[in-house]
Amino acid sequence: MTTSGTILIVDDEASIRNVARAYLEHEGYSVLCAETGPEGLAMARQRQPDLVILDLMLPGMDGMEVTARLREDSDVYILMLTARSDEADRVAGLRVGADDYLTKPFSPRELSARVAAILRRRRGAAPKSSLLRFAHVEIDPAGREARAGGQPLDLTPTEFDLLLALARHPERALSREDLIEMVWGADFFGTDRVVDVYVGQVRRKIEAITGETVIRTARGVGYRFIDAPATAS
Numbered sequence: 001m002t003t004s005g006t007i008l009i010v011d012d013e014a015s016i017r018n019v020a021r022a023y024l025e026h027e028g029y030s031v032l033c034a035e036t037g038p039e040g041l042a043m044a045r046q047r048q049p050d051l052v053i054l055d056l057m058l059p060g061m062d063g064m065e066v067t068a069r070l071r072e073d074s075d076v077y078i079l080m081l082t083a084r085s086d087e088a089d090r091v092a093g094l095r096v097g098a099d100d101y102l103t104k105p106f107s108p109r110e111l112s113a114r115v116a117a118i119l120r121r122r123r124g125a126a127p128k129s130s131l132l133r134f135a136h137v138e139i140d141p142a143g144r145e146a147r148a149g150g151q152p153l154d155l156t157p158t159e160f161d162l163l164l165a166l167a168r169h170p171e172r173a174l175s176r177e178d179l180i181e182m183v184w185g186a187d188f189f190g191t192d193r194v195v196d197v198y199v200g201q202v203r204r205k206i207e208a209i210t211g212e213t214v215i216r217t218a219r220g221v222g223y224r225f226i227d228a229p230a231t232a233s
Helices: 012-027 039-049 063-070 087-096 108-123 158-165 176-184 192-212
Strands: 006-010 030-034 051-055 076-081 100-101 137-139 145-148 215-218 220-223
Touching: 006 012, 006 039, 006 076, 006 158, 012 030, 012 108, 030 220, 039 051, 039 063, 051 108, 051 145, 063 087, 063 145, 076 108, 087 192, 100 108, 108 158, 108 176, 108 215, 145 158, 145 192, 158 220, 176 192, 176 220, 192 215, 192 220
Parallel strands: 006 030, 006 051, 051 076, 076 100
Antiparallel strands: 137 145, 215 220
């Protein structure tokens, strides 16, 4: 089977690492493993995998801190594993930069499906390459870069995909279900709460630079992108 990408598993439980590695390798992925937070952070930076499967509770440095440090210089996809069912923990992981979460215990088949769904976002993200220019925001789909008020926006891959989905439908109210299908895919496993978390993050980053709220809440529906077209210079 041909390799579909490189996955880094960071988990201190050998049984989880071994089962996940065997299943993912059978699916065609190249798999790396680390047992501690510092080891996982160093390996992610050195080997630059396509996706990191990261346990929340790790020795040396927990998954939250590993994610925050990775986000200083990497846009690698991060799937966080948590043994906690508390929504606050899952939301906290998303806020520091994780792209998705999976609650333990889980089946290897569910893990593989989640990995495939995340990596499909990368493969399907680029075809429309023309720049989107608005009064306060500019988005380059091909280069996967965005600017606000002329300054680069520091967005995670999922944050970028969400902003792009909204900006491609200016003024239109998009439901959370619409945005999940556009950004996460129809086979997304989580709840629509994830949309609210990511909208809040993107909104805050744009407002911090421009002072403008370009993503508005559409009451009873979802969200809409409100920004005037850029004027010719």
